[in-house]
Amino acid sequence: MQLELINATIRHPGANNAAPALHELTLQVTAGEQIALIGPSGAGKTTLLHTLACAIRPHDGDYLAFGIDPWQMNDAARHALRKRLFLAPQTPPLPPRQRVVTAVLAARLPQWSLWRAFASLIKPSDPRAAFDALARFQLEDKLYARVDRLSGGERQRCGMARLLVSTAELFLVDEPLSALDPTLALATLAVLQEEAATRKATLICSLHQVELARRHFPRIVGLRDGRIVFDTRSDALTDAMIANLYAGREAATPAPPDLTPAATVPDVPCF
Amino acid sequence: MRQQNAQIVRDPAWRRRIVGTLIGLLLLWPMLVASEFKPWILFDEQSLNATAHFLADFLAPAHSLDFLRLVAVNTWQTVAMATAAMTLAIAGAIPMTLLINERLSLSRIGTGRMAFIPAAVRQLVRWLLVVLRSVPELVWGLLLVRIAGPGPTAGVFAIALTYCGMLGKVYAEILDSSDHFATRALIVNGSGRLNAFLYGAMPEAAAELVSYTIYRWECAIRGSIVLGFVGAGGLGQRMDESLKNLVGGEVCTMLIVFVLLVAAADGVSKMLRERLA
Amino acid sequence: MTNESNIAAKAMPPVPPLRYSTVALLVGLAALVVASFATLRLDWQPFFTREALASMSEFIHGFAPPEMAPRFLRKVGVATMETLSMSGLGTIIAAALGTALALPASGRFGKALRLPTRMLLNFLRSIPELVWASVLVIAAGLGPFPGTLALAAHTTGVLGRLFADALENVPPLAESTLRTNGARPLAVFLYGTLPQTAPQMMSYTLYRWENNIRAAAILGVVGAGGLGQMLKYFLSLFQMQQAATVIMAMLLLVALVDGISFWLRRVMMD
Numbered sequence: 001m002q003l004e005l006i007n008a009t010i011r012h013p014g015a016n017n018a019a020p021a022l023h024e025l026t027l028q029v030t031a032g033e034q035i036a037l038i039g040p041s042g043a044g045k046t047t048l049l050h051t052l053a054c055a056i057r058p059h060d061g062d063y064l065a066f067g068i069d070p071w072q073m074n075d076a077a078r079h080a081l082r083k084r085l086f087l088a089p090q091t092p093p094l095p096p097r098q099r100v101v102t103a104v105l106a107a108r109l110p111q112w113s114l115w116r117a118f119a120s121l122i123k124p125s126d127p128r129a130a131f132d133a134l135a136r137f138q139l140e141d142k143l144y145a146r147v148d149r150l151s152g153g154e155r156q157r158c159g160m161a162r163l164l165v166s167t168a169e170l171f172l173v174d175e176p177l178s179a180l181d182p183t184l185a186l187a188t189l190a191v192l193q194e195e196a197a198t199r200k201a202t203l204i205c206s207l208h209q210v211e212l213a214r215r216h217f218p219r220i221v222g223l224r225d226g227r228i229v230f231d232t233r234s235d236a237l238t239d240a241m242i243a244n245l246y247a248g249r250e251a252a253t254p255a256p257p258d259l260t261p262a263a264t265v266p267d268v269p270c271f
Numbered sequence: 272m273r274q275q276n277a278q279i280v281r282d283p284a285w286r287r288r289i290v291g292t293l294i295g296l297l298l299l300w301p302m303l304v305a306s307e308f309k310p311w312i313l314f315d316e317q318s319l320n321a322t323a324h325f326l327a328d329f330l331a332p333a334h335s336l337d338f339l340r341l342v343a344v345n346t347w348q349t350v351a352m353a354t355a356a357m358t359l360a361i362a363g364a365i366p367m368t369l370l371i372n373e374r375l376s377l378s379r380i381g382t383g384r385m386a387f388i389p390a391a392v393r394q395l396v397r398w399l400l401v402v403l404r405s406v407p408e409l410v411w412g413l414l415l416v417r418i419a420g421p422g423p424t425a426g427v428f429a430i431a432l433t434y435c436g437m438l439g440k441v442y443a444e445i446l447d448s449s450d451h452f453a454t455r456a457l458i459v460n461g462s463g464r465l466n467a468f469l470y471g472a473m474p475e476a477a478a479e480l481v482s483y484t485i486y487r488w489e490c491a492i493r494g495s496i497v498l499g500f501v502g503a504g505g506l507g508q509r510m511d512e513s514l515k516n517l518v519g520g521e522v523c524t525m526l527i528v529f530v531l532l533v534a535a536a537d538g539v540s541k542m543l544r545e546r547l548a
Numbered sequence: 549m550t551n552e553s554n555i556a557a558k559a560m561p562p563v564p565p566l567r568y569s570t571v572a573l574l575v576g577l578a579a580l581v582v583a584s585f586a587t588l589r590l591d592w593q594p595f596f597t598r599e600a601l602a603s604m605s606e607f608i609h610g611f612a613p614p615e616m617a618p619r620f621l622r623k624v625g626v627a628t629m630e631t632l633s634m635s636g637l638g639t640i641i642a643a644a645l646g647t648a649l650a651l652p653a654s655g656r657f658g659k660a661l662r663l664p665t666r667m668l669l670n671f672l673r674s675i676p677e678l679v680w681a682s683v684l685v686i687a688a689g690l691g692p693f694p695g696t697l698a699l700a701a702h703t704t705g706v707l708g709r710l711f712a713d714a715l716e717n718v719p720p721l722a723e724s725t726l727r728t729n730g731a732r733p734l735a736v737f738l739y740g741t742l743p744q745t746a747p748q749m750m751s752y753t754l755y756r757w758e759n760n761i762r763a764a765a766i767l768g769v770v771g772a773g774g775l776g777q778m779l780k781y782f783l784s785l786f787q788m789q790q791a792a793t794v795i796m797a798m799l800l801l802v803a804l805v806d807g808i809s810f811w812l813r814r815v816m817m818d
Contacts, residue, residue, distance in 0.1 A: 055380055055459045075377045075386070083461030093456030095474035106470045109462035117466040131560050144564050166460070298636075305626075306633035306692045307773070313687055322687040351584035358581050405799055409678075409766040409776075413783050418604060424591040497678045501769055501780075507679075511770075514682050522683070526675070533674045546573055 002170070002202055003029040003052060008061035010044075010051050020059065021047040022226045029204065031169075034196060036213035036234075037206035039223035040246050045206040046090070048223065049172045052204065053087040054078060083110040086168035090175040092159035096148035100139075100158055103147055104130040107166035133164040136191050152179040157188060164195055171196055173205040177212070185209065189216060210242055328519025332527065341509065342528055349505035349532070352423050352498075353491035356430035361484065363431070364438035370396050371443055375454070375464040404436025412498045426503025430494050434487060441483055449476045482544045489533075489540045496529060506532075610788035614796060624778070624797050630692045631774035631801060635764040638699025639757040645700070646707030647749070651737070653712035666712070673705025677763045681772040692773030699760050699767070710752045714745045750816055754809045761805040765798045775801070 010022040022044045029035065037045045050056045051063060054070045062069060065085075070078045086107070094103045101124045108126070109117055116125060124130070127143065134140045137157040142150060150158065156179045163171060176192065177185040189205075189212060196203035207213045213220055214234050222229040222245045229245050230237075302308075312318055369375065371393045376385050385393075408429050415425035454471030458464065499507015506525060513521040595604070651657060653665040680698035688694040722740035731739070768776025775798050782791040 050459075053459055079377055079461065081461075082459065085460070087456070087459050089452075089456055091452070093453040093471070095450075095453045095471060098470075098474040102470065106457060106462070107460075109457055109466040109470060110460065112463075112466060114463065114465050114469075117463075117469055121469060127560065127563075131558075135558060140558060141561060143561050168460070299640075301629075302633035302637050304633075305629045306637050306696050307630075308633075308637060308693060308696060312689065312693065318687050318689065325686050347587070351588050354580055354584035355588055355590065358584075405802065406795070407762055407766050407798070409769060410779065410795060410798070413769070413780065417783065418607060419591060419595070422591070423588050427588065427590060428595075493676055497676050500678055500682065510679065511682065514686070517686070526679075529679075530671065530674050543573070546570065 002031040002033075002066060003027070004062075004064040005051070005058075006062040006064070008051070008058040008063055010047055010056055011059045012047070013056055020226060022051070024061065025226075025228060027221070027228065027231070029202060031202055032200045033219060034193060034203040034217050035205070035219045035221055036217035037204060037221050037223060038208070038210055038213050038242075038245070039229070042225075043223040044226040045223055046174055047226075049087060049174050049204065049206060052170075053085055053172050054082060055087065084168060085170040085172060086163050086166045087172045088159055088163050088174060088176060090178065092155045094147045094155060094158060096146070098147050100134070100142050100145050100147060100150070101127050101130045104133060104158060104161045104165055107162045107164075111167065129165050130161070133161040134158070136164065137161055137188060153181075153184065156180065157184075160188060160192065163192075169199065169201045171201055171203045171205075173203070175206055175208060177207065177209060185212065325517060325519045328517070329523045331520050332523040333518070333520035334524065338521065338524070342506070342525060345504075345506045345509050346528060346532060348423060349495045349499070349507070350492060350536075352426050352495040352503070352505055353430070353488060356427045356434065356495070357484070357488045357491050359427070359431035360434035360438055360487075363435040364442055367396050367400060367435075367439045368442040368446065369465070369468065371400075371439075372446055372468075375458070375468055377458070377464065380459065400436045400439040402436070403432055404434075404440065406433070408433040408494055409497065409501060412501045412503055416502045421502035421504070421508075423504040426495055426498040426505065429498055429503065430491050433494075434491060438484065438487060442480060445476050445479045445483070446472055449479075481547050485540050485543050485547075489536045492536045493533060607788075611792040613789065614792035615789040616793065620790065620793065624775070624793055627768075627773075627775045627778050627794075628797055628801055631764045631768075631776075632761070632805075634692050634695045634699060634767070634772075634774055635757060635760040635805070638696045638764070639703060639753060639760050641696075641700040642703030642707050642756070643749075643753045645704040646711050649704065649708040650711035650715055653708060654715035656715070656733075656737075666709070669705045669708040669712070671705070672701055673709065675702065677702045677760075677767060678770060681767045682770045685771050690771040690773070690777075695764060695767040695772030695774060698772065699764060702763075703756050703760060707749075707752060707756060711745070711749055714748050714752075715741065718744050747816070751813065754813055758802075758806055758809050761802055765801065 005025050005027040008022065008025045009020045010025070011020045012018065025048070027048075037048065039045055047056065051058060052065070054063075054065060057071050063071070065081060068081070070081050073081070102121060105120060105124055105126065108129075112120070112125075119125065131140055131143050134143060137160060139154060139157055139161065142154065142158075147155060147158070156176060160173075160176055163173070171192070173192065177188060180188060192205070193203065193216065195201070205217070214237060217234055219232070220234050220237055221231045222241070224245055230241055232241075313322075373385070373393070376389060411429035411432050412425055415429050419425050419428070449472060451472065454467045457467035457471050462470075495503070495505050496507040496510070499505045499509070500511045502508060506529060510522060510525045510529075513525065595601075649665055649669060652661040653669060655662045677698050680701045681694055684694035684697050684701075688697060718741055722744065723736055726736045726740045727733075764774055764776075766776040766779075768774045768778065769780050771777060775794055779791055779794045779798075782788075782794065
């Protein structure tokens with residue numbers, strides 16, 4: 001058993017009195033599985049991914065990652081655990097003024113010493129690796145371009161390229177296809193799944209495109225209002241179950257990700 | 272009817288303005304007294320004599336070769352003081368800024384609250400920065416001249432201490448107000464704190480940080496001159512000596528050089544900021 | 549998607565060249581830093597040898613406990629009032645003169661006057677308050693009066709420039725309307741321009757007052773009265789405990805003025 005959530009209740013960080021984001025969730029994931037997470041907006045998919053990434057502590061219940069309880073460890077040990085996973089947020093976390101090569105190679109930071117990281121800023125330490133990763137998404141000519149010169153979809157795929165360069169054995173991916181057209185979405189998903197299979201890594205991917213999830217993932221988990229509605233093999237998934245999941249809510253239209261560049265730094269007052 | 276009219280006519284702001292003006296005047300009088308504000312002193316015989324003498328001297332700027340060489344050496348000393356002080360201030364401010372930056376806190380991930388020791392350390396460093404920049408650099412200068420004797424050493428350390436406090440505060444503000452989404456994503460994936468800072472926060476904040484630092488260097492040049500007046504060497508000390516000896520010509524030359532120096536520093540600063548930021 | 553063998557055969561795009569000028573600039577900066585430390589021959593001895601640390605700690609101990617006798621505190625109180633008045637008066641005079649000079653400096657009296665006035669303002673603000681005070685002591689003698697004048701001179705330059713920039717950036721509609729309707733220039737300024745720029749000018753003035761209290765506190769070092777003069781006096785007599793009290797008074801005064809300025813800002817901006 002690689003990951004195990006046992007009756008976990010999770011609150012939004014800092015909102016200790018509000019209603020929990022996830023209620024009494026139980027989930028078991030074996031190593032190497034590929035799972036799609038679906039559900040209407042606000043169901044808690046992002047919160048679940050963050051919890052699995054040891055970024056939010058469960059308020060109640062337990063979470064075991066790689067067989068250990070990360071919240072019983074001290075800060076340093078828990079941080080070492082994080083090197084084994086990769087959380088890719090929906091909005092690609094790439095600084096606008098950075099070059100793509102540096103942004104992608106940032107995946108190696110958990111393994112690099114401070115000096116190597118600093119030196120790589122000046123002269124990228126392994127541009128070939130970044131190049132190969134970008135080439136798998138047909139972005140190889142953007143290697144030395146600046147992130148803010150890319151379109152939204154290109155930036156999203158760069159975020160995925162960073163995942164390819166990392167050495168994680170657990171991929172937690174939040175809506176990687178929201179800014180991509182159907183052809184590109186299909187191709188990107190194929191690369192992701194291919195990489196997970198080659199590395200024998202676990203892939204948990206939240207998606208709005210239900211049909212894609214159904215056709216390409218062996219296991220589907222449906223979330224609604226912070227609870228797991230179903231957790232089945234995709235061939236056992238019926239249309240009725242899907243309709244029930246999204247009943248009364250907006251259909252499976254993806255919310256566009258926030259791909260606006262970061263706010264500019266305010267003027268520093270003069271002496 | 273007339274009473275109603277009177278009520279409608281009264282201006283609501285009138286009362287506040289009258290009261291405000293009265294308070295202002297009431298405060299003005301003691302201020303004039305306490306600061307011994309007697310403009311007529313400027314025009315009494317003794318003052319006029321001294322002023323006239325000084326002006327007469329002043330309007331003939333000293334330009335002997337020896338003196339100009341002295342001025343050049345001291346001008347370089349002033350620039351060197353400012354540069355050395357800024358280097359020390361930056362060296363001190365960077366670790367402190369990184370320490371107090373909450374975005375880099377590991378204990379904060381997941382729980383939203385920092386563990387006790389890291390929070391306490393951060394608060395202590397913040398207080399240290401406040402103390403460093405609250406004490407005027409001239410006061411540091413006076414103290415350091417007592418310890419280290421007159422000369423540029425006192426000046427360099429006085430500026431370094433004060434500016435370390437200022438730089439630490441402003442660097443922290445710049446970093447806090449910049450977007451930390453990228454940094455957080457890197458830390459959550461297991462990157463070291465400093466690495467995450469270099470790759471996540473620096474690209475956006477670098478321009479603003481560099482710009483402010485260069486501006487502070489320019490201020491440090493003016494600060495070095497001021498510190499010279501308490502014995503920290505450089506152009507300021509020479510100017511103080513010439514003023515005390517009432518050698519107007521030398522003061523004039525040095526003032527001209529000073530204005531030129533400040534203008535040059537301003538120009539260099541603008542050029543650097545355009546290039547590097 | 550391209551498969552592995554295709555990718556392995558692809559050539560990487562060329563690395564963009566490093567700009568020569570940036571490298572030269574960075575090298576120049578490094579040279580400046582090295583030259584500064586080399587020529588200054590900084591004396592680390594007083595700070596880092598064992599005897600030095602001992603004598604420093606003795607020196608610091610000399611400050612405690614700060615002198616608190618009522619008579620002395622009264623003298624410090626008087627000096628504090630002097631310093632406070634210097635800064636307040638200096639700032640008020642500077643605001644008035646600055647406004648007056650901002651008019652020609654923003655081109656309202658014609659293009660010909662704009663540049664010379666701006667140069668005058670630049671000159672006034674280039675010279676630090678302390679240097680002004682040193683010079684004015686010759687004309688006005690020792691005491692807080694030259695301090696007030698020095699602050700006024702320097703701050704006029706600063707505020708004049710800030711006000712002139714604000715006046716230049718004000719939207720012209722209110723002014724031009726009044727002028728079209730025949731109002732006189734002074735009236736146009738008072739009724740059209742000033743109401744728009746007044747909040748910003750007020751804010752700058754308050755900000756300069758916060759700055760001036762720090763400056764006023766130390767002007768005394770050259771004889772311009774206030775807490776600075778007291779500090780220099782006691783330090784030169786090695787009376788550390790009295791000096792400590794004066795420093796504390798300075799810090800309290802700065803905190804007080806920052807607080808008042810913050811409150812005034814809230815009151816006036818509402």
